[in-house]
Amino acid sequence: MPDKLKTTVRLQFGSSASQYATSEIHAKGESLGTLVALSYPQSDWTMLDAATGAGHTAFIFSPHVARVVATDLTKPMLQQTTALADEKHLKNIDVTAADAEYLPFASAVFDAVTCRLALHHFPNPSLAIAEFRRVLKPNGVLALTDNITVEDTTAAAYYNAYEKLRDPSHHRVYTLQELTDLLTTGGFIVQASRKLTKELEFEAWADRQHVSNADKHVLVDKMRHLPDTLRELFQPRWENDTMYFSLWEAVLVSRLVSTKDRVAPRGQQSRLPLNQIPDRV
DSSP: OOOHHHHHHHHHHHTTHHHHHHOHHHHSOHHHHHHHHHHOOOTTOEEEETTOTTSHHHHHHGGGSSEEEEEESOHHHHHHHHHHHHHTTOOSEEEEEOBTTBOOBOSSOEEEEEEESOGGGOSOHHHHHHHHHHHEEEEEEEEEEEEEEOSOHHHHHHHHHHHHHHOTTOOOOEEHHHHHHHHHHTTEEEEEEEEEEEEEEHHHHHHTTTOOHHHHHHHHHHHHTOOHHHHHHHOOEEETTEEEEEEEEEEEEEEEOOSTTOOOOOSSOOOBOGGGSOSOO
């Protein structure tokens, strides 16, 4: 039975796919280059970009590796990925639907896995980490980015409620320590970590998720009444009749510690060898 949150993800992002294809923060955000620089991609790698969205992470890695398999839960997002890959003449990107928490691939088939700005939508992120571990080859690389929040639990709850009002498919933004612990508990050793700050314009940020005018007013009011412990993170400012605010984003690059205790596939779904993955959606 599909998770209720995953159904919401499909609905939210299915209707917003074209906006994410053109979003500057997703297409050209600083974390893209940082992911590549810290991952040291190799020309013979076969890699997986899980929860690819409109494919921006797959695109930036494409020139550096042999093959990228880009997956997402949402078919309209994958259609955007396919169209943009064709526009960019990227021939080594295969696109297929997949749930990051239940990947349809055989074990130990990828040299690297990337997952950018998606983990906060996963209802069971530890399952996704276990799946990333399962499909990686020995000594494989996991390159992850996601938004992060402050350590104060009350302030973090305020942040997550704020995000949930804008995007009902939001599950939870974690602290940097929680993300690190998630990786280490999942069998990875973190080799590089960076914290980035990005600024967003409120109207574009809200419109990507079709926020109503009424909810926009609530969101602006909540930003005016932030807990003190969130002010360093959000840094709201008003200019030219709109609001700008910041978010923190973590980049974590880790390696698989051991493959001897790989998680066994769950359920009865078959795992596909890579030569059977469809290359268009």
